Amino acid sequence: MSSESLPVSWSAVEAITPPLSVPVDRLSNYDLILQCQVGLRPGKTLFAELMRRYHAHVEKLLYHLAPDWSDRADLSQEVWIRVYRNIKRLQEPVKFRGWLSRIATNLFYDELRKRKRNSQPLSLDAPRMLEDGELDWEIAADAPGPAEELATQEFYEQLRQAIADLPEVFRTTIVLREIEGMAYEEIAEITGVSLGTVKSRIARARQRLQEQLQHYIEA
């Protein structure tokens, strides 16, 4: 539906953007984002396509930031509502992915603060929620059954568990670095700590993970 793919908009905008000649699912990511910025609000079909393309990214990020939250679905819904309302303000469409990550991360942090305020015990499932600096450096207990031949699935399962077991500040930092690909400076800004702290947290998270998973990642 052409009226769907090109949102009804004021004539001033139509002068800038040529009408769509390509089906929505064949647009490049860049063009899709540009089209979503046309008009007062993104067109329905366009925005649905945008969600389809980037949803997995949001899911993955939220999954690792908040592994033990049962309401992540609501959070990702909230992310997309914000994207919908603010996509026009995105200055550089090439940076959409990073922008999206920041929206998701900021929402996660807002929610985290709310939850910390409202409930004193962080989580019964996470007895290792330690304050910064208390991540112990001792050697992790041997992983059960260091068999020679280990399926990738098992490795992923172990890795997922190891990430979830990291104290929150270490987990968020390593997730923003490895899954988000954020620069240290960006992480420092978003988490409100110094560059040195970011560097140290990343190193310590890695140290912990590589110890716990050494059977799987040994060269």
Next chain:
Amino acid sequence: MTHHFDEFGKRGRELGADAAQDLDQGAWQADCQADCQGAEPNSDCCSLIQRDQFELLSAYLDGEVTAAERRQVESWLATDPQTQRLYSRLQSLRQGLQTLPIAQPSQNIDQLVDRVTARVERQPRRLAWGGLAAAGLLIGVLFNAMPPEPYSPSVAQRSGSQRATTEEVPSDGLMIALNQPPIAIPRTTQKPGALR
């Protein structure tokens, strides 16, 4: 090159002893695991790669090092097999993190699209209703604020009862007077000298 590396190695070892004391159990290298358990924390093996060095290696992996630091790490990587092994483990770890699939998606994408669409479509309608309500309220307020004099004789009688000044202003002119205070006609509250 080698001379430089040796020098750093010595310094690194000294640093390592400090770091190990700070942490009391500083077992940095998984390779050293067996040797380190129960051993002196600053034994050669354990202090081989200490906190600072690990941090540097980690930052190097992220490209977050200065030129000098990069050279330093590269010289370790060129000569030290343990650093090489550690580095390769960190690379595998990174690969694992980046390719890690999500266990189970929290929701189906079609459902999500439907929910989000429903919510953003509900928004403008709510706004429209809100706007309508506000407009209604405004109209109500305006009607109430309208001077009732031209329509109700009873009020006209009241206004004539006390003040001489308001009596002189015609009811039509009252509206104008509110927007553009008539300078020529001094109000009773003003000092007589203020206009001259």
